Amino acid sequence: MEALQKIFPANNFALLLLILGMPLIGAFVNGVFGKRLGKDAVRLMALSALGISFVGAVVSFLMLRAVQHESDLAARFVWHGWEWIGLSRAGEASFIHAGAGSNLIRLEIAFSIDALNGTMALIVTGIGFLIHLYSSSYMAEDPGYHRFFAYLNLFIFSMLVLILGDSLPILFVGWEGVGLCSYLLIGFWFDSEANARAGKKAFIVNRVGDFGLLVAMALLVRYTGALDWDGINAGSAGLLTEMRIWDGQLFSFLPDFITQPRSVSVATLVGLALFLGCAGKSAQVPLYTWLPDAMAGPTPVSALIHAATMVTAGIYLVCRLSGVFTLSPAAMLVVASAGAFTALFAASIALVQRDIKKVLAYSTVSQLGYMFLGVGVGAFTAGFFHVLTHAFFKACLFLGAGSVIHAMHARIHDTDASQDVNNMGGLKKYLKVTHATFLVSVLAIAGMPFTSGFFSKDEILYSAFTRSVVSERAGAFEWPSWAGSVLFAVGVTAAVMTAFYMFRVYFLTFHGTFKGWRIVPGWHEPHGHHDDHHHDHHHHSGPIDGPEPHESPWQMTLPLVILATLAAFGGFLNAAPLHIVPLEHWLEPLFSTLVEESRLHNADPDHALMMPLLVPGVLAFLIGTTVAWVIYIKQSGAPAKSLAERFPALYQLLVDKWRVDELYDELIVGSLEALAEASVWFDRWVVDGIIARLTALLVTVWGHLLRLLQTGHAQAYAAMMVLGMGVIGWFVAVPQPKVIVSGDAATGQYSLQAAPGLGYSYRWDSNGDGTFDSEDFGSTAQVTVRLDEGATQDVRLEVRNAFGRTRSGVYQLSRPRRDGSTAMLGHAHGVAGAGLDLSLDSDSTRGIR
Amino acid sequence: MALSDTLEHYVLLSSLIFTIGGVGFLVRRNVLVQLMSIELMLNSVNLLLVAFNRVHGATMGGQIFAFFIIAVAAAEVAVGLAIILSYYRLKSTVYTDEADLMRH
Numbered sequence: 001m002e003a004l005q006k007i008f009p010a011n012n013f014a015l016l017l018l019i020l021g022m023p024l025i026g027a028f029v030n031g032v033f034g035k036r037l038g039k040d041a042v043r044l045m046a047l048s049a050l051g052i053s054f055v056g057a058v059v060s061f062l063m064l065r066a067v068q069h070e071s072d073l074a075a076r077f078v079w080h081g082w083e084w085i086g087l088s089r090a091g092e093a094s095f096i097h098a099g100a101g102s103n104l105i106r107l108e109i110a111f112s113i114d115a116l117n118g119t120m121a122l123i124v125t126g127i128g129f130l131i132h133l134y135s136s137s138y139m140a141e142d143p144g145y146h147r148f149f150a151y152l153n154l155f156i157f158s159m160l161v162l163i164l165g166d167s168l169p170i171l172f173v174g175w176e177g178v179g180l181c182s183y184l185l186i187g188f189w190f191d192s193e194a195n196a197r198a199g200k201k202a203f204i205v206n207r208v209g210d211f212g213l214l215v216a217m218a219l220l221v222r223y224t225g226a227l228d229w230d231g232i233n234a235g236s237a238g239l240l241t242e243m244r245i246w247d248g249q250l251f252s253f254l255p256d257f258i259t260q261p262r263s264v265s266v267a268t269l270v271g272l273a274l275f276l277g278c279a280g281k282s283a284q285v286p287l288y289t290w291l292p293d294a295m296a297g298p299t300p301v302s303a304l305i306h307a308a309t310m311v312t313a314g315i316y317l318v319c320r321l322s323g324v325f326t327l328s329p330a331a332m333l334v335v336a337s338a339g340a341f342t343a344l345f346a347a348s349i350a351l352v353q354r355d356i357k358k359v360l361a362y363s364t365v366s367q368l369g370y371m372f373l374g375v376g377v378g379a380f381t382a383g384f385f386h387v388l389t390h391a392f393f394k395a396c397l398f399l400g401a402g403s404v405i406h407a408m409h410a411r412i413h414d415t416d417a418s419q420d421v422n423n424m425g426g427l428k429k430y431l432k433v434t435h436a437t438f439l440v441s442v443l444a445i446a447g448m449p450f451t452s453g454f455f456s457k458d459e460i461l462y463s464a465f466t467r468s469v470v471s472e473r474a475g476a477f478e479w480p481s482w483a484g485s486v487l488f489a490v491g492v493t494a495a496v497m498t499a500f501y502m503f504r505v506y507f508l509t510f511h512g513t514f515k516g517w518r519i520v521p522g523w524h525e526p527h528g529h530h531d532d533h534h535h536d537h538h539h540h541s542g543p544i545d546g547p548e549p550h551e552s553p554w555q556m557t558l559p560l561v562i563l564a565t566l567a568a569f570g571g572f573l574n575a576a577p578l579h580i581v582p583l584e585h586w587l588e589p590l591f592s593t594l595v596e597e598s599r600l601h602n603a604d605p606d607h608a609l610m611m612p613l614l615v616p617g618v619l620a621f622l623i624g625t626t627v628a629w630v631i632y633i634k635q636s637g638a639p640a641k642s643l644a645e646r647f648p649a650l651y652q653l654l655v656d657k658w659r660v661d662e663l664y665d666e667l668i669v670g671s672l673e674a675l676a677e678a679s680v681w682f683d684r685w686v687v688d689g690i691i692a693r694l695t696a697l698l699v700t701v702w703g704h705l706l707r708l709l710q711t712g713h714a715q716a717y718a719a720m721m722v723l724g725m726g727v728i729g730w731f732v733a734v735p736q737p738k739v740i741v742s743g744d745a746a747t748g749q750y751s752l753q754a755a756p757g758l759g760y761s762y763r764w765d766s767n768g769d770g771t772f773d774s775e776d777f778g779s780t781a782q783v784t785v786r787l788d789e790g791a792t793q794d795v796r797l798e799v800r801n802a803f804g805r806t807r808s809g810v811y812q813l814s815r816p817r818r819d820g821s822t823a824m825l826g827h828a829h830g831v832a833g834a835g836l837d838l839s840l841d842s843d844s845t846r847g848i849r
Numbered sequence: 850m851a852l853s854d855t856l857e858h859y860v861l862l863s864s865l866i867f868t869i870g871g872v873g874f875l876v877r878r879n880v881l882v883q884l885m886s887i888e889l890m891l892n893s894v895n896l897l898l899v900a901f902n903r904v905h906g907a908t909m910g911g912q913i914f915a916f917f918i919i920a921v922a923a924a925e926v927a928v929g930l931a932i933i934l935s936y937y938r939l940k941s942t943v944y945t946d947e948a949d950l951m952r953h
Contacts, residue, residue: 710952711949711952712948712949712950712951712952712953713945713946713948713949713951714883714945714948714951715874715875715876715883715945717951718874718875719875722871722875
């Protein structure tokens with residue numbers, strides 16, 4: 001350990017480059033050469049890249065642990081790259097936070113690792129490795145094998161950039177990177193229109209959230225003067241500035257509550273803007289709609305990106321910027337309520353979905369809601385703990401679902417039919433490992449006591465009831481006293497639903513009788529991509545001839561077993577009711593440096609309520625499970641059918657996912673389309689119809705006129721040339737008494753500069769007395785006149801040219817009064833009226849010298 | 850004084866010839882006559898140059914320019930006659946009323 005600390009010192013922690021670099025190399029090699037390398041080499045490259053990355057993450061984690069163990073302070077290793085962007089503060093006098101002293105905000109390419117993102121990196125690389133292993137078999141027959149692994153490695157790289165980046169802009173790069181990979185992988189089978197559409201939807205919905213993130217970054221630069229984590233925390237005092245967001249003055253005829261000017265603290269705005277970003281990435285209300293559609297991608301992608309890692313980026317960001325969020329109780333209440341509402345809302349949709357992956361997707365949205373509920377009430381460890389346990393059991397569930405779908409493909413080659421739980425049933429007999437691991441994970445997510453989900457979910461519920469965020473300032477927003485009970489009640493209700501719908505899926509999939517026989521009557525021997533698994537099943541005789549569902553190869557079952565083990569026992573990382581809390585000890589030093597203790601209110605400091613509050617959680621598990629058992633096992637689904645028949649409207653509403661997609665289609669997509677229609681109309685009739693035709697007409701008319709001049713006769717052209725030369729000759733022959741006046745009303749000094757010309761000589765009458773200053777013409781081209789305030793004076797200039805012709809002009813100068821209504825301070829345009837005296841002295845023609 | 854008077858005469862004569870050439874170019878219809886008119890204008894300038902060279906004789910610039918103009922005029926006539934010749938072959942006429950091909 002000491003040797004490692006010498007090689008990788010804390011302030012130049014180059015090991016991060018290895019962790020980050022390997023997936024990038026993997027993505028590059030597989031992306032560029034993958035097609036020529038063949039599947040074995042692609043698999044080797046992708047898996048070894050992830051493996052090395054994982055080992056690097058483990059080593060970093062152990063080193064962090066050693067340091068933190070010694071000092072009891074939050075350990076942090078940094079690697080500084082190079083300066084990326086320098087934002088100048090020049091010209092911005094009113095930066096609120098002036099602590100840095102410098103006028104330049106430097107953004108570095110820098111990565112750091114500490115307790116929070118060290119743990120996260122373990123999840124990303126560890127579960128990432130397992131899912132890579134799984135995919136190497138799941139995708140074995142896919143022609144886009146190398147493309148898939150290139151995207152997957154690129155995703156891991158982007159995700160690591162996101163979590164290891166030492167500043168918000170670097171996080172944003174990773175944030176967009178995972179968004180891109182998510183898009184690419186959702187639309188991996190892009191030859192189907194629906195998949196491509198789902199990818200686009202995910203990308204576009206996330207843009208809405210990214211807008212929030214960009215706004216938050218701008219506000220942070222303005223009010224904290226930094227974008228790196230340390231700088232943001234150091235300057236966070238500037239976020240308490242009040243900002244006027246509603247100036248009622250404009251609408252004075254409206255009622256009082258509108259005309260009252262409103263202001264909020266900048267911290268609230270930053271918190272809400274950041275949460276918009278988090279809601280997009282982590283699929284919270286109102287931006288959750290993309291995640292269920294994202295299940296169009298390959299199942300390992302759903303497990304890795306859309307369950308275990310990417311979607312938890314929002315929770316990571318809230319934890320990382322907890323010092324900013326806790327400054328605003330209002331923003332935290334929004335986070336917590338949005339989380340609680342999402343948990344309940346998504347769970348209600350999951351109750352009736354038929355597609356196994358859709359159920360898991362809505363379950364993911366719901367569980368992410370729990371995490372936001374946890375971090376929203378200030379229980380960052382609890383929220384993050386749920387990230388951890390959810391990654392275990394949800395990845396296992398998705399991979400299990402993938403294994404089931406893989407098995408279903410033995411009989412059904414249609415994507416929708418093979419994922420429909422109504423076509424499954426009785427798979428327990430065929431998929432022994434998958435069944436066992438799936439059951440463990442279902443128990444964990446449902447919250448069976450002593451599984452991982454039990455500990456993490458109940459800690460969130462306990463925190464929701466007891467904890468809140470308070471402001472240090474007087475008169476700031478305060479949480480209502482009933483907030484805790486409401487959040488707790490919503491969370492418990494969602495927990496009942498979770499237990500119910502997870503067991504519904506489990507019973508429908510693995511119990512009862514297999515219904516897949518009926519789906520494809522007249523089934524023929526499959527050809528193509530499952531041949532190698534089938535030949536040893538031929539002697540079995542199913543109810544109808546044809547291949548049976550079969551267990552997956554070891555590359556797919558091994559990750560399932562590992563994840564199921566973690567799902568079962570991972571809870572002891574933070575088993576608060578048993579007082580086994582290593583995770584809390586691990587993260588506590590970090591959060592105590594980020595968040596001041598006084599901002600977090602705990603109504604139950606001595607944990608007296610912990611045991612009583614476990615009861616509703618356990619009851620939720622028991623009720624949900626029992627109801628599912630009664631309905632789907634005891635009575636084989638009959639009550640579900642009769643309920644659906646009794647409340648057809650409600651049932652249909654749930655099946656249609658509360659029709660939120662349709663609502664968005666009507667409101668947002670519809671209004672955009674209406675705007676597009678209006679624009680098209682405008683373009684067609686106004687731009688093309690009027691403006692373009694008018695221009696064309698104008699050009700045509702002028703063209704016709706000018707064409708008349710083009711006779712083609714050389715003589716006509718020559719005549720025009722003679723005419724033009726005559727005009728130029730006249731201009732040269734006649735003297736031009738032009739003057740440029742410059743001056744300043746404040747001093748009254750005006751200077752007149754006569755225009756130069758060939759052989760010109762000048763004489764001036766600069767005092768306005770009617771006689772020239774000197775009778776002789778001279779070379780003085782400039783005179784200066786001084787005027788009193790409000791005075792007006794004429795200046796006469798006479799010019800003689802080389803031919804002896806003279807011409808004169810009169811210029812009137814006037815200086816405005818300082819309080820005069822016509823005063824133009826600063827620059828004075830002295831010429832009020834340049835009365836040109838066109839008296840041409842025609843007698844003065846003389847011979848050529 | 851005598852020299853200046855003489856120069857004035859030269860200038861007047863040159864202007865006269867130039868005007869005759871210019872008007873001739875503008876009003877005559879025969880291309881050959883127009884070409885001759887151009888020659889008149891060029892030579893009036895030559896006359897002027899040589900006359901001024903007598904007053905400012907130190908550099909002989911006027912004389913040299915006159916030679917340049919003679920050489921350029923010769924080249925111009927060669928090209929001009931060639932154009933007229935091919936134009937005549939095309940249209941069987943040397944009158945410029947019909948010579949409006951430049952319009953295209």
